[in-house]
Amino acid sequence: MARPDKVAAVDEIANRFRDASASVVTEYRGLSVAKLTQLRRDLGDDASFRVAKNTLVKRAADDAGVQGLDGLLAGPTGIAFIKGEPVDAAKTIKKFAKDNPGLTIKGGYMDGRALSTAEVEQLADLESREVLLAKLAGAMKANLSKAAGLFAAPASQVARMTQALADKKAAEGGAPAPSDDAPADAPSEAAEAAAPAEASAES
Known part of the structure; x- marks a missing residue:
């Protein structure tokens, strides 16, 4: 026993x-x-x-x-x-x-x-939560409700979404995506979340 x-x-x-x-x-x-x-x-x-x-x-x-x-x-x-x-x-x-x-x-x-x-x-080695939020909120400024919701998200999640947005920009011929600040296995939902925000920002 x-x-x-x-x-x-x-x-x-x-x-x-x-x-x-x-x-x-x-x-x-x-x-x-x-x-x-x-x-x-x-x-x-x-x-x-x-x-x-x-x-x-x-x-x-x-x-x-x-x-x-x-x-x-x-x-x-x-x-x-x-x-x-x-x-x-x-x-x-x-x-x-x-x-x-x-x-x-x-x-x-x-x-x-x-x-x-x-x-x-x-x-x-990720940037601080405040820096990540500032970057992502800036990229998503045309979609304020979604950006506002991220202020309650953990830094790791914010980093993955930031990387997904950067990857999408790179795929479209924009600036190269920074790979050092976010985990490599960014979930697919992060990319899907970033896509509508990018489309809104371009409009």
């Missing part, structure tokens, strides 16, 4: 997975309690950092329906559970890892799929 404390820990971690907009899996070695406390402080109220045994994390991920993380769960594991803006938390973790080599980003989970280390770092 499973020990009550382990059952409680699995339930807690599973609930964190369910409540998170994204998660970042890290490996930490040689980091003091003070350093981990600093990381938690840097993440602020919109993200939490949980150190846990890999066996418990695997069970919790299964319970929460989170798949694709098993390969990341080796060595001492700490997971950042993000409730707020994934881009901001990813930036914080990447900066902390740069300043503290004992922390290594191994991957993550967002939008229903596992992320590689490169994808987490790409997320961290």
